[in-house]
Amino acid sequence: MKRAHKWKFGLMATTVLLGTVLSACTSETQTQPKTNDTPKTEPADAKSREMRTLQILTRPQASAPDEYERANLIAGAMKELGINAELKPMPYEQQSDIVCRLVQT
Numbered sequence: 142m143k144r145a146h147k148w149k150f151g152l153m154a155t156t157v158l159l160g161t162v163l164s165a166c167t168s169e170t171q172t173q174p175k176t177n178d179t180p181k182t183e184p185a186d187a188k189s190r191e192m193r194t195l196q197i198l199t200r201p202q203a204s205a206p207d208e209y210e211r212a213n214l215i216a217g218a219m220k221e222l223g224i225n226a227e228l229k230p231m232p233y234e235q236q237s238d239i240v241c242r243l244v245q246t
Contacts, residue, residue, distance in 0.1 A: 194225040198239065201230040 199205070199212035212228055219226040 192225065194227050195219065196227050196229050198236045199228060199230050200233055200236075204232070 197212050197216050199209050202209040209230060216226040216228045
């Protein structure tokens, strides 16, 4: 009986917390300006807003088929959203070398 009570309390607390966060995010704060006299800015040129291709490192399909498939699905979903993503399968040792070089710089 105590377990059910704890579960209900946890669910209720989570619901209240989520409701509080969502209401805070959606409510309009008083510090926001009410007028439409926001400063006009020039749009940035397309070249400066261009994103580089995202490279997703994964192990080859032969050595880790589940990891490769997950990475492939993620890359496909990113492409559907308009994000350039490239799948780069390579052995784990080579991945760790690349990450270590990036961290050191």
